Amino acid sequence: MAQTDRHQHVNGIPEHKVADAGGAAACCCSRRMALITRFCISTLLLVVVLTVALVLTLGGPCKALECSDHGFLHKDGAPRITNGVQSTHKWPWQASLQVNNNHICGAVVIGNRWLLTARHCINVRWMQKLSVLLDTLNLDNQDAWRVGVSKVIQHPGENENNDLALLELQDPLDITSCSSRNVRPIALPLQWQRWNYSRCYITGWGSLHFLGPSQKSLNEGMVNIVKASECEMLGNDENELGKLCAGKPSEGVDSCQGDSGGPLVCEEREDHWVLIGLTSYGRGCGGSSHAVYTRVTSYIEWIRVQVQEDDFCDKGHSSQ
CATH class of the missing domain: 1.20.5 (Single alpha-helices involved in coiled-coils or other helix-helix interfaces)
Structure with a gap:
């Protein structure tokens, strides 16, 4: 087979x-x-x-930055705001308070959710239209950081006597070391702190002359703080504890319209800045008179009560 x-x-x-x-x-x-x-x-x-x-x-990982540790100063800069110079470095706490995206006043970052400005800059009818512009030298910068304002707390006193207000933002700011934005809070002074600073600056987008237009570029000016007895706008008035005078009339350096609510800062130690005042009012712009600023040291407790948490920059701050 x-x-x-x-x-x-x-x-x-x-x-x-x-x-x-x-x-x-x-x-x-x-x-x-x-x-x-x-x-x-x-x-x-x-x-x-x-x-x-x-x-x-x-x-290391993202960490909160020390207050005012990224301020910049023109070591060889000439004076200017009215009769100042255009800023070439960002003052990272500087903000523009805007209504319908139009500049009306300055403002100052003091924490990741809070800014200070002048009380007279606020109109309650604008609440739904308020925003702040951050991280820019120029108001036309399309890359600037715009954040809406969710709440305004005005000081209950009269405008000229208690000229400050708090702005709470709709969204908290990223002010950690990992942030790509150049936004930092300014340190607040100790309550009733006395000072003897040699470098003090005002900054803003205000007019360069009386009744002139606001500027697109941020300006800065180096000023001197003077005693009330030396200030034509105040005189030796013991009731003016909430105010101070600053300027440099001999060179015409002064704040002007549109600078209101912006910062008067002084260098406490190298590259560490303290918020001394908020631009309030004056007589004309660049004249023979000093301008008046809200004295921040007089309102530290009021700020703390309104914020109701340790959410602003007054820590790690030494008296000189």
Whole structure:
């Protein structure tokens, strides 16, 4: 009897050969998967190493920045706001208070949700239209940071006697070391602190002359703080504890319309700035008189009560 092939044929190929081919393919796939796995693990380890190195280089994870530790000063800058100079470095606490995206006053960042401005800048009818513009030298900058205002707390006193208000933002500001924005809070002075500063500046987008238009570029001017007895606008009035005078009349350096609510800051120590005043009012612009500013030290407790939490910059701040 003729012998028959006991192996089945698959499409004309003996079954054992098909099985042998399948085994070879499975072995090949296994080796390929092992290579891919080793490559993925190596890549993951490389990413981890690079991430750790980057974190160490940057000084660790995101952290809150010290108050006013990113202020800039023109070491050789000439004076100007009215008769000042255009700012070429950002004052990171400077903000523009706007109605319908139009500048009306200055404002100052004091925490991640709070700004200060002048009370006379606020009209309750504007509440739904208020915003602040941050991180810019020029008001036409399309990359500037605009944040809406959710609440305004005005000081209950008369405008000229208690000329300040708090602005609460709709969204908190990222003021950590990881932020790409150049926005930092200014330190508040200690209550009833006395000072003897040699460098004090005013900044704003206000007019360069009386009744002139607001400016698109931020201006700055170096000023002197004077005693009430030396200030034509106040005189030796013991009731003017909430005010102070500053300017440089001999050079015409002065604040003007549109600068109201903006900061008067002094350098407490190198590159560490303190908010001394808020621009309030004056007689003309750039004349022979000093301008009047709201004295921030007189209102530290009021600010603290309104904010009701330790959410503004008065920590780590030493008296000179």
